[in-house]
Amino acid sequence: MIVELNDRERLILDRLSSDGSVSVSAIARELGLSEVTIRGDFKLLEEKGWINRTRGGAAPSMHRGILERQREKQEEKNAIARTAAELVRDGDVIMIEAGTTTALVARYLQGKRDVHIVTNSTLVFSYARMNPGLQITMTGGEFRRHTESLVGPIALGTIARLNVRLAFVGTDGFTLERGMTTHLVEGGEIVKAMKAHAETTVLLADSGKYGKTGFISVLPLSEMDLILTDRKLSGEAALELESAGIHISRTGSKLHSGRLPGNHVPDKCPEMGS
Numbered sequence: 001m002i003v004e005l006n007d008r009e010r011l012i013l014d015r016l017s018s019d020g021s022v023s024v025s026a027i028a029r030e031l032g033l034s035e036v037t038i039r040g041d042f043k044l045l046e047e048k049g050w051i052n053r054t055r056g057g058a059a060p061s062m063h064r065g066i067l068e069r070q071r072e073k074q075e076e077k078n079a080i081a082r083t084a085a086e087l088v089r090d091g092d093v094i095m096i097e098a099g100t101t102t103a104l105v106a107r108y109l110q111g112k113r114d115v116h117i118v119t120n121s122t123l124v125f126s127y128a129r130m131n132p133g134l135q136i137t138m139t140g141g142e143f144r145r146h147t148e149s150l151v152g153p154i155a156l157g158t159i160a161r162l163n164v165r166l167a168f169v170g171t172d173g174f175t176l177e178r179g180m181t182t183h184l185v186e187g188g189e190i191v192k193a194m195k196a197h198a199e200t201t202v203l204l205a206d207s208g209k210y211g212k213t214g215f216i217s218v219l220p221l222s223e224m225d226l227i228l229t230d231r232k233l234s235g236e237a238a239l240e241l242e243s244a245g246i247h248i249s250r251t252g253s254k255l256h257s258g259r260l261p262g263n264h265v266p267d268k269c270p271e272m273g274s
Contacts, residue, residue, distance in 0.1 A: 005074070008041055013050060016060050019173045023057035049126050076206040076230035078270040079251040083109045084168055084204055084228055090114055092165055095194045096124050098149030098187065099170030101204045103127060109134060116164055119191055120150040137162075144186070151186035167198035171205050173212030174246055179221050181214030186219040199227045207233035221246050 005013070008031065015022045024042065028035045042058050042245040045051045051058040081104030088094060088105075089112040089131065096102050098121035106127040109115055113133045117124065120139040128134045141155030169191045171180040182188045195201045203224045210233060221227065221241070241248045 009045055009050075012041060012045060016058065018091065021054070021057055021059045025056070027043070073206045073208060073230075076208075076232065076251075078105055079230055080204050080228050081105045081208065083249075083251050084202060085109050085112075087166060087202065088112055088115060089165075093114070093118070093163075095119065095159070095162075095164050095167040095198055096121060097167070097169040097190055097194055098123070098147055099204070101146075101206065102168050102170045105168055105204070106131075106134070118159070118164060120155050122148045122150070122157075123201050144184075147184065147187065149187065149190075151190060156189060156193050159190070159197055163197050165199045166199045167194040168204055169194055169201060171209060171218070172204060172214035174203070174205055174221060174227070175211055175213060176221060176240065178213050178217050178247075180218040180224070181212075182216050182218055183214045185216055188216050191218050195219065196225060203227045204229075206230050207237075210237055 011031070012022060012027060015027065021125070024035050024038045027041075028038045031038070042051065042053050045058070046053050046148065052061060077100065080101055085108035086107045088109060092112075093116040096105055096117055096119045098119070100123070103121050103123035104127070106119075106124045109128070109131060114131060114135070115126060116135040116137065118137045118139065119125065120141060122143070125136060125138060128136055137158075139150050139155040139158040141150035141158075142152040143149075144151055169180075171191075172182045174180050180191070182191075201224055203221075203226070205227065207230050210229070222245065225247065227241070227246060229250055230247065231250045231252055232249055233248075238248055238250065
């Protein structure tokens with residue numbers, strides 16, 4: 001089960017995001033609480049993977065930019081990841097590309113059995129490593145702290161040798177005109193490689209990314225078998241995408257893997273929950 005952050009935990013992460021580190025005593029004074037209580041909060045945040053405890057305080061467990069992105073649109077990202085995880089079958093081999101939404105898929109695979117994940121994301125590794133039902137293959141490659149990702153020739157070479165049923169990929173922005181876009185060339189190459197070695201590729205993107213354009217075009221939206229987004233995507237935007245032949249679903253109810261494009265899905269993928 002995914003435990004949401006409470007108000008105190010959010011405040012601690014706000015301070016970490018702005019200051020880079022926090023002390024137990026400073027947070028206790030700010031909130032008017034005992035240091036024992038704040039140490040308990042720090043312990044829980046460490047167990048959730050948000051922080052590393054230090055002597056008398058805490059530091060982020062990841063790059064501050066990642067920490068900030070993880071805290072954005074939490075409800076939408078978790079809903080998308082939860083729905084994506086429903087597409088995974090016992091015994092599946094899947095790829096998960098680095099990203100704050102895609103990485104959450106691993107957290108929702110509790111109860112799945114014998115699932116093999118291939119990933120270039122160290123966030124996916126941190127979420128999946130304690131789940132006995134998951135086997136993890138890291139692509140290797142050059143580590144990029146600001147995206148918690150592995151990229152470059154070694155990562156691409158690993159992906160090129162493997163074949164999977166499902167790939168979950170992300171994007172910095174998506175439009176009909178420019179397709180999927182990113183600010184990082186290396187990340188775009190990973191997406192293309194995963195697409196080439198997956199039977200079905202699913203784009204996970206919150207509705208706030210629709211209409212935004214990154215520096216580099218990666219793939220046309222028509223190359224995605226399905227786009228999973230949240231219910232806040234406007235009906236007008238959904239209609240625009242569907243009219244262009246794009247398979248899109250908004251969170252709200254289960255979408256079974258048998259209904260994926262390529263598995264006899266209708267021409268238009270219905271809104272989830274409709």
